[in-house]
Amino acid sequence: MSGTLSTPRVRVPRSARPGEVVEIRTLIEHPMETGLRQEGGRTVPRDMLTRMVVRVNGEVALQAELRNGSAANPFHVFFLRIERASELEFSFTDERGRTARSTARIALA
């Protein structure tokens, strides 16, 4: 598998009123290997997503440690309270140390 991961897809509103609660959705495609699959008589080493970090204006808002029971292309939904114009950064890391990042911006309405 190649050395890069696909960019995580995020759904974020473009603007919000101060104090408004907004719904954030994230989806990342990842070529998960369970570590159980055999190929040519050999076991393909396990490779799963291990971490998701969501930063708002540089500050960590949500962090996830994904373990064995997480789905292959995980979809997450959570809620942020927006007080000011915000820069959001989403990053994912897998067991090979590859990372995928995407950013979004919420302006004040």
Next chain:
Amino acid sequence: MNPSVTRRTALGALVLVALPWPVLAQEDALAAAIREQVGDAAVEEGGIALRVPTVAENGGQVPVTVVVDSPQTAAEHVTAIHLFATRNPTPGVASFRLTPLLARAEVQTRIRLAEDQRIVAVAQFSDGRVRRAAAEIRVTTGGCLS
């Protein structure tokens, strides 16, 4: 003494010992996994809504919503939500570290389940309290080998 009776008694004893073993082993693994995350804190029931489908057609993508009863302010908020599966090869599913930047102590995710089982959500609060909730899910197609 009649030898066949002793043999039957011995077999019966064996069956009694053998039956609860896998169940106990799972409970041990679950308890150990929970302890690893929350330490020795007392775990109370309730205060968490764990929304899952009753039947999951695809065990590889089971939607799970955890909503914890918390105002999510700087003074009082949920610091972590942990998910565990009781009958997967390993009980750990995911841990979410929350902050007061989140408006609600709510997370939706997708998990993989090998077979019919109970899943457990454990929430840690900023004041050190720990609460848990559980839900049963029936799985039509297991999601571990796909």
